Each structure stands twice: as C-alpha cells, then as structure tokens.
Amino acid sequence: KNQVEQSPQSLIILEGKNCTLQCNYTVSPFSNLRWYKQDTGRGPVSLTIMTFSENTKSNGRYTATLDADTKQSSLHITASQLSDSASYICVVSPYNGAGNMLTFGGGTRLMVKP
Amino acid sequence: ETGVTQSPTHLIKTRGQQVTLRCSSQSGHNTVSWYQQALGQGPQFIFQYYREEENGRGNFPPRFSGLQFPNYSSELNVNALELDDSALYLCASSPEAGDNEQFFGPGTRLTVL
Numbered sequence: 001k002n003q004v005e006q007s008p009q010s011l012i013i014l015e016g017k018n019c020t021l022q023c024n025y026t027v028s029p030f031s032n033l034r035w036y037k038q039d040t041g042r043g044p045v046s047l048t049i050m051t052f053s054e055n056t057k058s059n060g061r062y063t064a065t066l067d068a069d070t071k072q073s074s075l076h077i078t079a080s081q082l083s084d085s086a087s088y089i090c091v092v093s094p095y096n097g098a099g100n101m102l103t104f105g106g107g108t109r110l111m112v113k114p
Numbered sequence: 115e116t117g118v119t120q121s122p123t124h125l126i127k128t129r130g131q132q133v134t135l136r137c138s139s140q141s142g143h144n145t146v147s148w149y150q151q152a153l154g155q156g157p158q159f160i161f162q163y164y165r166e167e168e169n170g171r172g173n174f175p176p177r178f179s180g181l182q183f184p185n186y187s188s189e190l191n192v193n194a195l196e197l198d199d200s201a202l203y204l205c206a207s208s209p210e211a212g213d214n215e216q217f218f219g220p221g222t223r224l225t226v227l
Contacts, residue, residue: 107154
C-alpha cells in the first residue's frame with residue numbers, strides 16, 4: 001500500500017528560527033513529490049514540485065530536498081515568520097501518468113511564536 | 115487565490131440527510147478532483163472527473179457520487195450522511211487528467227450532527 005509518513009506531527013518554533021520537516025514515502029515508482037502549505041480551514045497551496053530526478057528546489061524561504069534512493073524528502077524553512085504557521089503536507093504522485101491517485105501525508109502542524 | 119471556488123463555505127446537516135457540494139474549476143482546467151480531509155489529517159482522494167467522466171475513485175462507498183458539467187464545474191453528492199462524514203471537502207482542478215499540478219479551492223466544512 002502506498003504511504004506517505006510525515007514527521008514531526010507538530011512543531012513549535014520561535015520567529016526567526018529555521019526548521020526542517022520530514023517526509024518518508026513508500027510510493028514506487030513515483031512521478032513527483034509535492035509540498036503544500038495549508039492554513040487552517042483553507043485549501044492547500046503548492047510550495048514546490050520535484051520530479052524523481054531533482055534533488056532540491058527552492059521557493060523563497062522554503063527549500064525542499066529529495067532523495068529518491070531512500071525515499072525521503074525534507075522541507076526546510078529559513079528565518080521563520082508568524083505567517084508560516086500552518087500545516088505542511090507532503091504529497092506523492094505515483095508513476096501512472098494519471099495524476100488521479102495522489103497520496104497525501106498527514107501533515108506537520110507548524111506554529112511560529114513571537 | 116487559485117481561482118477555484120467552492121460553495122457553500124460551511125454546512126450543517128443531520129445524520130441520514132443528503133448534501134450537494136459545488137466546485138468551479140480554474141479557467142482552462144478540465145479536470146476536477148475531490149478530497150475529504152478529517153480534522154488533523156491529510157486529504158483522502160474521493161474521485162476525479164475528467165471531461166465529464168469519472169477518472170479514478172478512491173476508497174469511498176457508492177453513497178459518495180459526483181458529476182461534472184460541460185463547463186467543467188463539478189458537484190459532490192453524499193447520501194445517507196453519517197457522523198464520520200464531518201470533514202473539510204476540498205476540490206482541486208488541473209489543466210488535464212495527467213500528472214499536473216492541482217490547484218485547490220478553499221474547501222467546504224461539513225458538519226453532520
């Protein structure tokens with residue numbers, strides 16, 4: 001069964017600090033891995049998309065890494081801001097070309113405190 | 115904003131009732147996917163519609179049904195509501211049914227009492 005596991009489940013950091021969120025997956029073969037940011041009660045918003053051949057991708061203060069051999073990804077947030085408080089969801093797309101069976105992780109709930 | 119809209123924003127129903135949720139896809143997108151997200155969990159895939167046809171279904175019972183219209187907007191219908199159906203229902207649109215980025219709407223919060 002395709003699974004995506006994220007850790008930690010929740011995290012509290014002080015404003016200005018960095019943090020790293022982890023994602024392990026069993027989806028194989030896979031097409032791409034996505035990180036989404038979801039504010040409470042809102043829809044997810046895409047941060048990064050990486051294919052299996054990419055190792056890293058940045059979007060402002062967000063940097064995602066991917067190790068396809070170990071099936072691990074991380075999302076690093078630099079110089080955190082209060083607005084970074086949200087859930088971060090890792091999503092893996094299986095390599096079937098359909099894009100209709102994305103597997104979502106349970107998310108990491110990040111809280112940034114002043 | 116992604117350009118994907120959903121209605122209503124919030125909804126309260128009682129067990130056994132039926133509900134219809136609506137989604138307007140982003141301009142130029144012909145594919146709509148529906149997800150159920152329970153509190154504190156990641157979204158679970160319900161089904162996808164591509165050019166008015168169902169194009170894949172997750173592990174949800176038949177009382178969850180859908181529809182896509184010629185303008186590519188979509189409806190999610192849930193019959194015989196159960197308490198566990200309480201969740202945020204997300205709609206996502208994409209340019210094609212292939213492996214494209216999905217753009218999510220704000221969701222509909224359904225509460226079943």
